[in-house]
């Protein structure tokens with residue numbers, strides 16, 4: 001962890017003296033009447049390489065208790081207007097696309113995959129190629145922002161495509177996938193390559209304000225569901241919003257007003273100037289352990305209750321929480337930044 005962070009920090013961040021005052025959390029403004037909506041922002045249909053029609057895919061998510069879904073086919077815009085009969089006050093289709101391109105690294109046997117989801121698009125966004133990996137990622141992020149849509153950078157470890165230093169340099173991005181349900185995307189890294197949580201802490205510790213999203217990237221709704229197939233129901237988000245509409249949901253995501261999950265449900269996340277508290281929704285007789293994590297990925301505290309709570313000591317730059325349940329699934333509470341967080345370049 002330290003090695004990665006030092007590498008990023010030495011290369012790009014501007015050293016600024018820490019504020020003298022004890023750290024205080026940036027307290028989010030929670031809109032009146034806000035609730036938590038379960039959704040998935042990354043799924044495929046027969047409009048690209050999925051095995052099931054858009055209508056049946058949307059029905060799967062609606063039937064399984066999701067409040068919203070993004071159909072994100074490769075370079076195809078699936079207009080929710082064509083599925084209007086499925087949409088009601090409890091189920092929303094957010095228009096989307098997986099903007100999909102690649103970059104041929106000099107000397108590499110395989111091209112890097114550059115896949116960036118576009119949330120709340122109104123028409124197809126054509127992927128853009130560039131002469132560098134960073135330029136390829138940046139130009140697609142920028143093309144998505146130019147459409148007033150929200151980008152998230154997908155599965156950086158798929159084909160070991162996007163290294164942490166490149167992720168650090170991208171601008172105008174607030175979201176990247178820390179968990180993707182597809183079986184070949186290497187979420188936890190290995191060998192000489194870091195996992196997505198380690199990368200996340202490296203980026204945060206170097207001053208990049210970025211949130212971690214969990215998605216299905218489902219392709220397979222037919223036949224047996226097993227760990228070798230890209231089935232639905234594995235990665236999702238709980239988004240805090242007053243209303244279930246596309247603009248509100250994607251803005252909340254872009255602002256970090258959500259948690260990511262591979263199976264743990266949270267009832268609430270409560271932030272004050274000095275505390276971060278999580279309310280866990282217990283499932284059957286499952287047990288839970290929460291780690292509060294800060295600068296350089298250090299575990300600041302561990303709490304085994306259903307209402308884990310962290311009180312600032314005064315030197316933290318950010319604090320995030322990871323709730324792990326006894327079945328192995330997790331929920332990732334987004335980082336809460338403090339007055340001691342120094343954004344890169346500032």
Ligand SMILES: [Zn+2]
Pocket residue numbers: 098115154155
């Ligand atoms: Zn992809």
Ligand SMILES: [Zn+2]
Pocket residue numbers: 042043044098217
């Ligand atoms: Zn995908």
